[in-house]
Amino acid sequence: MFYAYFRINEESGETMTALLTMTDIDYRVGERKILTKINLRLEKESNLMVVGPSGSGKSTILQIMARMISPSAGQMTFDDHDAFTYDPMVYRRRVSYCFQQPTLFGKTVADNLNFPFEIRNQSVNEARQHELLDQVNLSPDYLSHDITGLSGGERQRVALIRNLVFVPDILLLDEVTTGLDTDNKAIVHGLVDHYRDRGGTVVWITHDESEIAAADDLYEVVAGKHTQEVRHA
Amino acid sequence: MHNAVNVNNVSLAFAAGLVLVALFIGWRQKLGVDRDMIIGVVRAIIQLTIVGFLLKYIFAVNNVLLTLAMILVIIFNAAYNAMKRGKGIPNIFWSSFWSILISTSVTLSGLVLAGAIKFVPSQMIPISGMIASNSMVAIGLCYRNMRTLFRDQRQQVLERLALGASVHDSAIGIVRECIKTGMQPTIDASKTYGIVSLPGMMSGLIFAGVDPVYAIKYQIMVVFMLLSATSLGSVSACYIAYRRFFNDQQQLVTASDNGK
Structure with missing residues (x-):
């Protein structure tokens, strides 16, 4: 059984454009059903929160949204077009997925923050890197820091700003605050709030009670054939 | 070229004794490679013999x-x-x-x-x-x-x-x-x-x-x-x-x- 709650921006109302929709999404691995008939509508500038027990398929939904995996059945639209008609590389630059336990690559923090520029064949914008580091309370000289010397919280923060070097349309956060202390959580929340203030759309997976409690609108989706609203603020 | 290599069948048979050394080591050390070794040697003999005759023919035809x-x-x-x-x-x-x-x-x-x-x-x-x-x-x-x-x-x-x-x-x-x-x-x-x-x-x-x-x-x-x-x-x-x-x-x- 899968449960998901979606928190939607209060100002969005019903007039907001759906940025991403999922219709009757199934995901199977061999004979095993991971997701069944998932339906959801992600409004522009909204903040959806997906919660549920471990192993219920939350990450799978986000990975399908990011097109890291393809559904076995169902449709998905992005920006009013079939999501699967976009070039996967271009799509993933607009719908950015941040892993639960992200891996930093290369040797230094700079290797990670240069990467988004390198894959776009653009010269590195250090001012942008400094701005992002500042947003997560890291000084500019962190760029030269060896990734092996970073704490868990610092690694998570670097991974997160790596997804935001070029601002995506949708940010998918897979339990990014799990295991973080209160200070690190606050920094991550500040970064996400800043992204949202600039018109960003967020989908969260979380087990954090305070994050769930902070939701304005909650919806429940039951894996299988049911989708039902459970709470409105 | 009077020193050119000349392996006759008898010297080849004696050289085959070297395989016995390898087989003995394999058996003594319980390596379990005896079967593989024998198959390898037999395959090498058959494959090389066939290829020897084949090459002799191809070299002669020169096509x-x-x-x-x-x-x-x-x-x-x-x-x-x-x-x-x-x-x-x-x-x-x-x-x-x-x-x-x-x-x-x-x-x-x-x-x-x-x-x-x-x-x-x-x-x-x-x-x-x-x-x-x-x-x-x-x-x-x-x-x-x-x-x-x-x-x-x-x-x-x-x-x-x-x-x-x-x-x-x-x-x-x-x-x-x-x-x-x-x-x-x-x-x-x-x-x-x-x-x-x-x-x-x-x-x-x-x-x-x-x-x-x-x-x-x-x-x-x-x-x-x-x-x-x-x-x-x-x-x-x-x-x-x-x-x-x-x-x-x-x-x-x-x-x-x-x-x-």
């Missing part, structure tokens, strides 16, 4: 098409053996075949055009065998390392894809590492030629009574040839094979996902 057909058979067999190292990677036979075909044809053409060898079966076929077998070993190493690295660095590849990197940008580190793995043994061996080993080509010529200084020239040619062959083979095999770890949606798939 271009027959020579090319023989080279193609060598490449096919090399590809088939390289394929075994890449189990789980889809369509890996053709990746191996094209890579060995490229490395063999480019290197052979270079040698023929440079005048180092003549387009006659007695030169083309043995040289093709050396090129193809070295490419085969290099490609096998590439595949083995590629499977390991795609497993060990799976998360990093996924992270890069999720950040909007192309399949190429996500896997280029692995590809480079694998190409290096394929070329490394040839590079290492070339450093020790003459001081550790007197390699096959040179030893063969010296055995046949050729002046060692003249034999060395050929061996130097072989060093150049093998560096070219292993680099061409490794580069083409890696660039063809790494894409097989991704599907048409530019998603990373594991070997088991491909049902192989």
Whole structure:
């Protein structure tokens, strides 16, 4: 059984454009059903929160949204077009997925923050890197820091700003605050709030009670054939 | 050439006693390789005998098409053996075949055009065998390392894809590492030629009574040839094979996902 709650921006109302929709999404691995008939509508500038027990398929939904995996059945639209008609590389630059336990690559923090520029064949914008580091309370000289010397919280923060070097349309956060202390959580929340203030759309997976409690609108989706609203603020 | 090598059947039979030494060690140490060793020896005897008579015929006929057909058979067999190292990677036979075909044809053409060898079966076929077998070993190493690295660095590849990197940008580190793995043994061996080993080509010529200084020239040619062959083979095999770890949606798939 899968449960998901979606928190939607209060100002969005019903007039907001759906940025991403999922219709009757199934995901199977061999004979095993991971997701069944998932339906959801992600409004522009909204903040959806997906919660549920471990192993219920939350990450799978986000990975399908990011097109890291393809559904076995169902449709998905992005920006009013079939999501699967976009070039996967271009799509993933607009719908950015941040892993639960992200891996930093290369040797230094700079290797990670240069990467988004390198894959776009653009010269590195250090001012942008400094701005992002500042947003997560890291000084500019962190760029030269060896990734092996970073704490868990610092690694998570670097991974997160790596997804935001070029601002995506949708940010998918897979339990990014799990295991973080209160200070690190606050920094991550500040970064996400800043992204949202600039018109960003967020989908969260979380087990954090305070994050769930902070939701304005909650919806429940039951894996299988049911989708039902459970709470409105 | 009065000292030319002359192995008669009796001396060959005595030399076979050396296999007994190996078998004794295997049995004494309980290595469980007796069966494999016997099969290996029997296969070597049968295969080499057949190839000896076949080469005698092909050399005598001296026909271009027959020579090319023989080279193609060598490449096919090399590809088939390289394929075994890449189990789980889809369509890996053709990746191996094209890579060995490229490395063999480019290197052979270079040698023929440079005048180092003549387009006659007695030169083309043995040289093709050396090129193809070295490419085969290099490609096998590439595949083995590629499977390991795609497993060990799976998360990093996924992270890069999720950040909007192309399949190429996500896997280029692995590809480079694998190409290096394929070329490394040839590079290492070339450093020790003459001081550790007197390699096959040179030893063969010296055995046949050729002046060692003249034999060395050929061996130097072989060093150049093998560096070219292993680099061409490794580069083409890696660039063809790494894409097989991704599907048409530019998603990373594991070997088991491909049902192989």
